[in-house]
Amino acid sequence: MYGIGVLKGMWVTLVHFIQTFVDDIKWAGKRYYTPEGIAHRSSKDTKGIFTVQYPEEKLPVPEEFRYIPILLQEEDEHGNLHDRCTSCGICAKVCPPQCIWIVRTEDPVTKRPVPEPVDFFIDVDICMNCGYCAEYCPFDAIKMDHDYELATFDRHVQNIYNKEKLSKPVSYYAKIRPTNYAREEALRAAEAAKKVEAAAAKAAPAS
Amino acid sequence: MTENRPANPTVNTAGYEVPPELRQNIAITTLDKIWNMGRRYSVWPMMFGLACCAIEMICTAASRYDLARFGMEVMRPSPRQSDLMIVSGTVTKKMIPQIVRLYNQMPEPKYVLSMGACASGGGPFKEGYNVVSGVDQYVPVDVYIPGCPPTPQALLNGLMKIQEKIDSESITKVRWYRKGEIPEIPVPLLGPDIIDPRENAMIKEYTSKPAPVPLAANPQAPATPPAAATS
Numbered sequence: 001m002y003g004i005g006v007l008k009g010m011w012v013t014l015v016h017f018i019q020t021f022v023d024d025i026k027w028a029g030k031r032y033y034t035p036e037g038i039a040h041r042s043s044k045d046t047k048g049i050f051t052v053q054y055p056e057e058k059l060p061v062p063e064e065f066r067y068i069p070i071l072l073q074e075e076d077e078h079g080n081l082h083d084r085c086t087s088c089g090i091c092a093k094v095c096p097p098q099c100i101w102i103v104r105t106e107d108p109v110t111k112r113p114v115p116e117p118v119d120f121f122i123d124v125d126i127c128m129n130c131g132y133c134a135e136y137c138p139f140d141a142i143k144m145d146h147d148y149e150l151a152t153f154d155r156h157v158q159n160i161y162n163k164e165k166l167s168k169p170v171s172y173y174a175k176i177r178p179t180n181y182a183r184e185e186a187l188r189a190a191e192a193a194k195k196v197e198a199a200a201a202k203a204a205p206a207s
Numbered sequence: 208m209t210e211n212r213p214a215n216p217t218v219n220t221a222g223y224e225v226p227p228e229l230r231q232n233i234a235i236t237t238l239d240k241i242w243n244m245g246r247r248y249s250v251w252p253m254m255f256g257l258a259c260c261a262i263e264m265i266c267t268a269a270s271r272y273d274l275a276r277f278g279m280e281v282m283r284p285s286p287r288q289s290d291l292m293i294v295s296g297t298v299t300k301k302m303i304p305q306i307v308r309l310y311n312q313m314p315e316p317k318y319v320l321s322m323g324a325c326a327s328g329g330g331p332f333k334e335g336y337n338v339v340s341g342v343d344q345y346v347p348v349d350v351y352i353p354g355c356p357p358t359p360q361a362l363l364n365g366l367m368k369i370q371e372k373i374d375s376e377s378i379t380k381v382r383w384y385r386k387g388e389i390p391e392i393p394v395p396l397l398g399p400d401i402i403d404p405r406e407n408a409m410i411k412e413y414t415s416k417p418a419p420v421p422l423a424a425n426p427q428a429p430a431t432p433p434a435a436a437t438s
Contacts, residue, residue: 051273054363067354097324097331124353125328125341148358151365153372155327155343155351 020048033057063177066131066144068124068161070168081169084141087117091133091142099126100133120163125155140184146176239377246290246316247370248278253289253309258296260323260356267359277366286312291369293362294348297325297332298339300401304394310346311391315383316376318369321348322362324355331355339401346392 023046024031031037038057041050052059069091073081092100103119106112133142145168152158174181223235252274256264268274268282283289286309298306310319321342324330329340342348349372352365382389393404402410 051270051276052360053276054272054360055367058360097333123328125324125351126330126333127353128324128331128355130355148354148361149364150354150361151350151352151368153350153368155321155341155348159327159351159353 016048023048035060061146061148063179065146066129066134067148068127068129068145068150069122069131069133069142069166070145070173071120071163071166072141072143072170072173073167074170081167083116083163083167084139084170085117085120086115086139086141087113087120088138090136090138094132094136096130096132097126097128099123117163120166122161122166123159124150124161125159140188143173143177242378243374243376247373250277250279250291250318250366250369250373251281251283251289252279252291252293253286253313254282254284255309256295257298257302258323258325260295260326263356263359263362264293264295264322267362272359272363274363274366277363277370279366286310287314289313290316291318291320292346293320293322294326294342294346295322297330298342300337300339301397303339303342303345303401304397306342307345307392307394311394315389316381318349318372319346320365320369321351322365323357324353327351327353345395345403 027037027040031040032053033056038052038059040046041052042059072084074084075081087102087104089102089104092098092102099122101121102117103121105114105116105118107114129144131144134144170181225233225235256262266272268280274280279291286292290313292306292310292313294306310317319342321327325332325338326342327348329335329338332338333340339345343351350365350368352361354361357365378384395404396402
């Protein structure tokens, strides 16, 4: 008999259609717009609709997700922000598509270079989000951001990010990448302790 | 129940006060808003992909992100039926004549969305011998999405920007209801390098000039005119 295949296919469709409602009723309104609901709909056990209703709810990004780089700024006890960046230029050298420009500066009196950059540009229409800048930065100053909602109407004005647009406080980085932040802070603390120890050892034989 | 719902942006925003007893029966809006609402929920993208960004575009159209929620599910394989061109991927010099032709064949109103770093500015291939550094050198782009590639949610964000742009347009001011013809974009020619017909005058002017005499071969050339030197 012809048409058995069609009927089988329609049966599968009907089962899916019914399961949609069954799952919605089982979750009693908590299936949408809640973190558990999104996690359930992303899992393999889900039955029925698994669409992420994007503008209202967003799929959580993994911690290692990377988009456009950000520059980290330390906050001191007076509330002033200081760049971690020392404008060494390693990121600009390793950048495969060469999208980083750093404007260095020097002290007007002593004529020695100032470690903080005057300006820092990244053309996000060239950046390929590879994360090499963050990998190679010896000062943990440049990191990859999680923000992807960056669509603009004019690229020549809005898509060349300057230092002001790239800079984010360290607390923001600690929030988006807690594991990485904890690991890096432990390493930095260990290195600082080693430096103090070495200085003490150097001072001890002299006295 | 109705109080909790977000206000419909189309209805009763024309600046006229509706009496409370008539609110169930009358809705006042402007022609622009009705017209734009119809257009913003039926943007049909053209079905073509150029590179890896196209994979993300396919993912956006599939059921996890579902373009149908925005009325954009009808990917048209013909430029005659599409409103939006998603330039998804690296635009090579060999591909740009075809893209410009497709753009010319699309009926007005038409929008271009440049998806990803390669389409917007050349991306990592900016210095490449065979890549156009930015599709906006040839066709007018409405929205740029940075990213390599943009995630499906970033693409949806860009599509919502297109909707925002549609909302900002007025029926009395748009270019396609004005008098006169909208000029087509001349299709670039693929040669040893890409040739833009809009630059023909400049190329002709440059090539019709006499070739500069190399300084090393003729050190006195700037001092003596060429006619005197031959006689």
